[in-house]
Amino acid sequence: MIHSKLPNQGITIFTTMSKLAAEADAVNMGQGFPGFPIDTKLIGLVEKYMEKGWNQYAPMSGVIPLRRAISQKLLSTYGRNYDPETEINVTAGATQAIFTAITALVNEGDEVVLFAPAYDCYAPAIQVNGGKPVWIQLHYPDYSIQWNELKKVINHRTRMIIINSPLNPGASVLSTDDMEELQKIVAETDIIVLSDEVYEHIVFDGRQHQSAARFSKLAEQSLLVFSFGKTFHATGWKMGYIAGPAPLIAEFRKIHQYNVFSCNSPIQYAIAEYMEEPEHYKYLPDFYQRKRDYFLHLLEGSRFRWKPAAGSYFQLLNYSEISREKDTDIAIKWTKEHRISSIPLSVFYPDPVQESVLRFCFAKEDAELEMAAEILREIK
Ligand SMILES: Cc1ncc(COP(=O)(O)O)c(C=O)c1O
Structure with missing residues (x-):
């Protein structure tokens, strides 16, 4: 008899849709991974460090050159100093950072506030640790947060609030005002x-990413999670990091040392050297904005409606003028019948919300965007 810790959890929609896309030989705009190669310079650096013999366990918290490079980047980009020794930890992707942070800090009975639509790894991590997810729902097309709703749900059991900007899947970004509101709400609490x-790095139309690191009071009670997979088009490497105040990182490390211990050594050295040139990530807003604009230009004349993504590499398309069917049904049907796959937005909500919206990943070669748009223009 198995006593499942997540009795209602199935296989994630990303796995299901990707499998379906492969079976139908569909253009896969569902799963969020870049469809183009990584920089050969970065590959060369990994080779260099492998050949040098840096192939054994890295230190538990990450190799020092990488932690220094991260610290430098956070300081120059967001103006906050994170001590590489005590305030930064390299992780096996953002997912592991999130799971470990929740495991380290959420106790049985604690409440964790999160906003739907939410990336799928938050809620299960809370539940496995005996915490209770408390949801606030956001809606198409803005996915903006009404901060009064947050004030209403927080209480003495609230241990954590999870935010995600730019938002996957909403493609919205939090503004300075949003972050200041949040800072005010959590001040004087131990949340x-x-x-x-x-x-x-994927924010558009002149916006600036409002990292929690930019807001000094907020940063004192925040853990920030980042992904090299997203930044360097290398999602398969599963490399990321977490930064935050020393007491929180100390708790993080108590768990991290037993669930991964340490991360890939040669890749850490390679990334550290690659980060010496900020151009390697500073080009990203323009690069992805061009892709977004090209995709939307190609969709002109289709029957979809949209609001251009403000951030992330996802574009949401509303199909309410084409069909009244549920988004999960439409996503499956179009993968099979039109050979184009996407992710239905309702799966990112605890109780499926029907807003006739599908998520398309535009981190693809132009030729793939052209193929996708041609199919989408034909759907009447
Ligand atoms: C919002 C969000 N957080 C975390 C992750 C996971 O990142 P990683 O691949 O580095 O684990 C993703 C990946 O899609 C994401 O979209």
């Missing part, structure tokens, strides 16, 4: 903010 900032 920890877990800020998922994996799309930090």
Whole structure:
């Protein structure tokens, strides 16, 4: 007899849709991974460090050159100094950072506030640790947060609030005003903010990413999570990091040392050297904005409606003028019948919300965007 810790959890929608896309030989705009190669310079650096013999266990918290490079980047980009020794930890992707942070800090009976639509790894991590997810729902097309709603749900059991900007899947970004509101609400409480900032460099139309690191009071009670997979088009490497105040990182490390211990050594050295040139990530807003604009330009004349993504590499398309069917049904049907796959937005909510919206990942080669748009224009 198995006593499942997550009795109602199935296989994630990403796995299901990707499998379906492969079976139908569909254009896969569902799963969020870049469809183009990584920089050969970065590959060369990994080779260099492998050949040098840096192939054994890295230190538990990450190799020092990488932690220094991260610290430098956080300081120059967001103006906050994180001590590489005590305030930064390298992780096996953002997902592991999030799971470990929740495991380290959420106790039985604690409440964790999160906003739907939410990336799928937050709620199970809370539940496995005996915590209770408390949801606030956001809606198409803005996915903006009404901060009064947050004030209403927080109480003495609230241990953590999870934010994600730029938002996957909403493609919205939090503004300075939003962050100041949040800072005010959590001031004088011992609530920890877990800020998922994996799309930090993918913000459009002149916006600036409002990292929790920019707000000094807020940063004192926040853990920030980042992903090299998103930044360097290398999602398969599963490399990321977490930054925050020393007491929180100390708790993080108590768990991290037993669930991964340490991360891939040669890749850490390679990334540290690659980060010496900020151009390697500073080009990203323009690069992805061009992709977003090209995709939307190609969709002109289709029957979809949209609001251009403000951040992330996802574009949401509303199909309410085409069909009244549920988004999960439409996503499956179009993968099979039109050979185009996407992710239905309702799966990112605890209780499926029907807003006739699908998520498309535009981190693809132009030729793939052209193929996708051609199919989508034909759907009447
Ligand atoms: C919002 C968000 N957080 C975290 C992750 C996970 O990042 P990683 O691949 O580094 O674990 C993703 C990946 O899609 C994401 O979209």
